[in-house]
Amino acid sequence: MKPDLRVSIGGLELANxxxxxxxxxxxxxxxxxxVDVDALGALYTKAxxxxxxxxxxxPRIVETPSGMLNSIGLANPGVEAFIAGKLPGLxxxxxxxxxxxxxxxxxxxxxxxxxxxxxxxxxxxxxxxxYEINLSCPNVKHGGLAFGTDAAQIERLTRALRDRTRxxxxxxxxxxxxxxxxxxxxxxxxxxxxxSCINTLVGMVIDVGKRRPVLAMGSGxxxxxxxxxxxxxxxxxxxxxxxxxxxxxxxxxxxxDALQYLLAGARAVQVGTxxxxxxxxxxxxxxxxxxxxxxxxxxxxxxxPALLEV
Amino acid sequence: xxxxxxxxxxxxxxLTLRVSPFSDPLLRRPFAFSSYRRASVGRGARAGIVYQLxxxxxxxLAELAPGSRVDILAPLGNSFPPPAEGETPILAGGGIGLGPxxxxxxxxxxxxxxxxxxxxxxxRSASLxxxxxxxxxxxxxxxxxxxxxxxxxxxxxxxxxxxxxxxLYGCGPAPMLVALAALAAARGWGASLxxxxxxxxxxxxxxxxxxxxxxxxxYLRACSDGPVFEASEIxxxxxx
Ligand SMILES: Cc1cc2nc3c(=O)[nH]c(=O)nc-3n(C[C@H](O)[C@H](O)[C@H](O)COP(=O)(O)OP(=O)(O)OC[C@H]3O[C@@H](n4cnc5c(N)ncnc54)[C@H](O)[C@@H]3O)c2cc1C
Ligand SMILES: Cc1cc2nc3c(=O)[nH]c(=O)nc-3n(C[C@H](O)[C@H](O)[C@H](O)COP(=O)(O)O)c2cc1C
Ligand code: FES
Numbered sequence: 274m275k276p277d278l279r280v281s282i283g284g285l286e287l288a289n290x291x292x293x294x295x296x297x298x299x300x301x302x303x304x305x306x307x308v309d310v311d312a313l314g315a316l317y318t319k320a321x322x323x324x325x326x327x328x329x330x331x332p333r334i335v336e337t338p339s340g341m342l343n344s345i346g347l348a349n350p351g352v353e354a355f356i357a358g359k360l361p362g363l364x365x366x367x368x369x370x371x372x373x374x375x376x377x378x379x380x381x382x383x384x385x386x387x388x389x390x391x392x393x394x395x396x397x398x399x400x401x402x403x404y405e406i407n408l409s410c411p412n413v414k415h416g417g418l419a420f421g422t423d424a425a426q427i428e429r430l431t432r433a434l435r436d437r438t439r440x441x442x443x444x445x446x447x448x449x450x451x452x453x454x455x456x457x458x459x460x461x462x463x464x465x466x467x468x469s470c471i472n473t474l475v476g477m478v479i480d481v482g483k484r485r486p487v488l489a490m491g492s493g494x495x496x497x498x499x500x501x502x503x504x505x506x507x508x509x510x511x512x513x514x515x516x517x518x519x520x521x522x523x524x525x526x527x528x529x530d531a532l533q534y535l536l537a538g539a540r541a542v543q544v545g546t547x548x549x550x551x552x553x554x555x556x557x558x559x560x561x562x563x564x565x566x567x568x569x570x571x572x573x574x575x576x577x578p579a580l581l582e583v
Numbered sequence: 584x585x586x587x588x589x590x591x592x593x594x595x596x597x598l599t600l601r602v603s604p605f606s607d608p609l610l611r612r613p614f615a616f617s618s619y620r621r622a623s624v625g626r627g628a629r630a631g632i633v634y635q636l637x638x639x640x641x642x643x644l645a646e647l648a649p650g651s652r653v654d655i656l657a658p659l660g661n662s663f664p665p666p667a668e669g670e671t672p673i674l675a676g677g678g679i680g681l682g683p684x685x686x687x688x689x690x691x692x693x694x695x696x697x698x699x700x701x702x703x704x705x706x707r708s709a710s711l712x713x714x715x716x717x718x719x720x721x722x723x724x725x726x727x728x729x730x731x732x733x734x735x736x737x738x739x740x741x742x743x744x745x746x747x748x749x750x751l752y753g754c755g756p757a758p759m760l761v762a763l764a765a766l767a768a769a770r771g772w773g774a775s776l777x778x779x780x781x782x783x784x785x786x787x788x789x790x791x792x793x794x795x796x797x798x799x800x801x802y803l804r805a806c807s808d809g810p811v812f813e814a815s816e817i818x819x820x821x822x823x
Contacts, residue, residue, distance in 0.1 A: 296789065303788035303807070307656070319790075327801035331821070334781045334791035339606040341783060348790040348802070498606040526606065549610060549783045550601060552656070 276566035277573045278559075280314065280541050282518055283441030283466025285402055287314035287369050287541065290574050291531070291559040294522050294545030295319060295373035295405060295445075296345065300359040301366060307552040311367040313559065317405050317469075317543060318359070320375040323385050325351035330489035335478050340499030340524070341546060342476050344490040347375050352385045356392040363400035370400060371443060375407040379430050382406065383437060390438050403441035405469060406434060422450050424459035431463025441466040443520060446511065448474055448500075453507050454514035461515040469520040469543065470511055471504045497546040498524040505537045512538025512578065526554060528561020535562070535577040590658055592616040592630060594687035595777060595811045598657030599785040602647075608639040611656065613782050613806070615754070617682035618689065630657075633682035633713060659785055660810045663687050663752055663775050665694070670750040670773065672700040675736040675763055677755020681713060683777055684754055688718045705736040705759070737762040748772065754779075757819060764814035774814035780805040795821040 278289035292315035293308075300318050301310055310316055328348025335342050350358065355372075363370050372389055376382040386404060393399040408427060427444065434442055444460035446453060448471040457468050473494025478487045486492070504523025512519040521534030522543035531542045547554035571577060592598075599611035618631035634641055647653065663683075666672045672691055674684040681704055691700040702721040706712055709730035712723065723731030724739050732739050737759060740751070751774035753763040760776050767774035783791040787807030794803050795818040803809065803817065 297784070299788035303784070303786050307786070328790055328793060331793050331795065331802070332781055333793055334783050334789075336608065336610050336781075339609055341610060343783070343789070343791055345790045348793070497609055546609075546783075549785075549789065551654070552786075 274567075274570075274572070276563055276571060278314075278563060278566075280518070280574050282369075282403065282443065282520075282541070285369060285441045289314040289559055290535070290541035290562065291315075291555050292317055292369075292371075292520070292541060292543040293548060293555055294543040295371075295407065296343075297545040297548050300355075300363065301370075302362055304548070304552055308548070308556065313368050313555055314541060315369040315371055315402075315543075316363075316366065317371045318363070318373050319349055320347045320373045320407050321349055321352050321355045321385055321389070322347055322375050322377075323352055323381045325349065325354060332487060332489055333493070335487045335493070337476065337478060337495065337497075338499060340495050340497030341549075342478060342488060342493035342495055343473070344488050344493035346490070352388050356389065360389075360392060360400040364398045366400075369402040371403045371405040371441075372401045373405045373407050373445075379426075379433065382430060383433055386434055386437055390440075401440065403443060403466070404434070404438065405443040405445050406431070406465075407445050407472070408447065422447065422456070424455050427456060428459040428463040431460050431465050435464035443467045443469050445472055446470040446507070447472045448503050448507050448523075454510050457511040457515045457519075461517050465517060467518040467520055467540070468511055468515060469522060470507045471500065471523045474500055474503060496523070498526055498530075500524050501530060501533070505533050508534050508539045509537040525558060526550065528558045528565060531558045531562055532565060532577070535574065536581040538578045538581075540575060591621070591628075592619050592658035592686075593662035594690045595662035595683055595775075596658040596660050597683075597785075597810060598630075598632070598655050598659060599782070600644075600656075601654040602640050602643040608643070610783055611654075611785060612640045613659075613785060615683035615686075615777065615810075616658070617685045619686065631682075633679065633685065633715060635679040656785060660806055661808075663777075663811050666691075666696065666698070666750040667748075667773070670748045671698045671745050672696070672750050672752060673740055673744065674700055674702045675740060675751060675753045675755070675759070676702065676704045677736065677753075677759040678706055678711070680753070680755030680759070680777070680779075682754075684752060685715075685718070687752055692718065703736040703739055705739075705755070735759065735762070737766055741766055744770070750775065751814070753777065753814075760814075761819045764817075764819050767814050775811050776814050776817070776819070777810045778805045778812060778817065778819075779810070782806050794818075 329346030476495035501524030508521040518540035521539030622628040754777040792805040
């Protein structure tokens with residue numbers, strides 16, 4: 274029997290639970306020759322902000338034990354260039370496309386979403402099937418992180434976004450908080466269709482010889498296998514706090530890693546840094562999940578969390 | 584190394600390799616092609632890199648037994664442009680920047696342009712000279728004078744460049760690229776410099792390998808806009 278890999282996010286059906294994480298796959302074309310994106314469940318774009326952002330000073334990345342730090346600084350061409358230059362290419366995608374939206378103020382988030390809604394229209398092949406709201410990027414001085422850590426603000430922003438689109442809204446959470454369950458509940462109360470967690474953890478590497486941080490910005494966001502246990506624990510807690518689906522990510526390199534998230538309560542997963550290491554990582558994750566379900570006799574993705582024994 | 588699939592690399596292009604299936608070291612490491620030989624009857628295609636022991640990944644690489652298989656993505660990035668008519672090609676390598684210039688020197692010689700390329704290699708001291716043959720006419724420079732010219736490749740070129748138009752090709756540590764760019768600007772020469780920057784994806788998706796544009800208008804990606812840039816495009820001192 275072939276397991277049913279479909280998952281539903283706010284009424285949108287994804288062909289399977291494996292997606293490509295925001296910021297690690299551009300807008301879908303960079304890895305074109307290496308990865309069959311359309312065989313996956315979803316593509317989460319690089320963040321889109323209102324104005325173009327050239328990004329942070331360099332160096333922007335450094336490797337860490339089983340991970341990496343980045344301080345890209347939400348480099349992106351801005352919403353108008355996204356609509357003119359990237360949206361047309363996304364219209365041809367067969368996998369679901371979630372546009373990752375970021376801003377420094379509430380108004381910016383709303384404006385970005387409104388402009389994309391207007392450009393995409395309501396027909397099929399709109400180029401956008403849903404939004405992932407990046408409340409949590411630690412790289413932008415004013416905004417991102419402040420939003421991601423304040424429950425009342427998250428609820429208000431989510432509700433305002435909800436009023437402006439019928440497409441599914443995924444709210445992406447930062448692990449840099451004391452109570453992720455409370456934050457998840459706030460997003461749900463504001464009308465989010467799902468939650469994704471986790472974004473990167475704040476980290477710093479210091480070059481002892483030069484007596485200064487390696488990254489030009491000082492600190493950056495930690496990703497990769499090093500953060501996987503944090504992500505799994507966040508998913509475990511968030512999925513028990515809310516009724517909406519939780520999408521798990523952080524350090525997924527293999528199907529075993531993804532299954533940790535699914536057993537912890539996630540309905541879907543995303544592969545980020547894993548794609549840098551092996552462009553075909555997400556394909557391997559998908560194949561491995563299916564194989565595992567077959568071997569275990571599990572019929573549907575949503576049946577997996579109940580298999581966890583605690 | 585034996586080449587099995589993918590396209591043929593050009594001088595300046597690079598590969599990324601994953602030396603270990605484990606998560607430390609995690610990221611793929613970029614290395615420039617130093618040679619390429621097409622397949623012929625009874626002989627598969629072969630490509631080379633020249634590398635220096637630096638940290639975890641290069642140590643693992645050095646420990647690989649001959650015939651081992653490694654996970655490689657290639658060819659990536661752009662390549663060195665050919666010299667314009669009448670330009671003397673001078674290739675300036677600092678340390679491990681030698682690799683792509685060996686490939687370029689071989690390609691230029693093979694193409695048989697009117698002016699033979701001249702390779703100028705700089706290392707700190709004679710003990711650091713790579714154990715590989717250099718092309719005919721190559722100049723060795725050492726900071727401490729323990730072999731060849733005492734000084735840097737930039738010093739040598741400034742003192743010995745031929746009359747007329749020159750195109751500099753450079754690859755090496757950031758201070759050398761800064762000096763090459765300044766020399767080219769002062770003399771009105773063209774210069775194609777290969778940048779080194781930390782990379783995560785290597786294919787243009789992550790914006791991690793950014794280099795500041797010379798005009799302050801933003802950044803270019805070392806991996807997919809480069810690694811080879813016209814010297815005047817980049818703020819070479821602002822890259823790290
Ligand atoms: C386009 C390109 C071409 C390159 N070609 C060559 C080559 O032909 N031969 C060669 O020996 N090296 C080359 N390098 C550098 C090579 O990628 C690094 O030496 C290698 O990644 C070191 O890995 P490691 O784990 O051994 O050392 P690590 O422990 O990772 O690093 C040791 C030190 O090396 C430096 N370093 C590490 N990775 C990079 C990087 N990606 N970019 C810049 N500096 C880095 C850092 O200063 C670090 O502190 C190239 C880099 C780029 C970007
Ligand atoms: C280079 C890089 C850029 C990123 N850019 C974004 C972004 O624009 N928006 C966002 O919501 N998350 C961004 N992220 C976070 C990832 O989507 C993901 O949440 C995080 O890296 C953890 O997953 P991983 O360990 O699988 O990479 C970025 C991560 C990296 C490494
Ligand atoms: S290394 Fe990712 S864009 Fe260059």
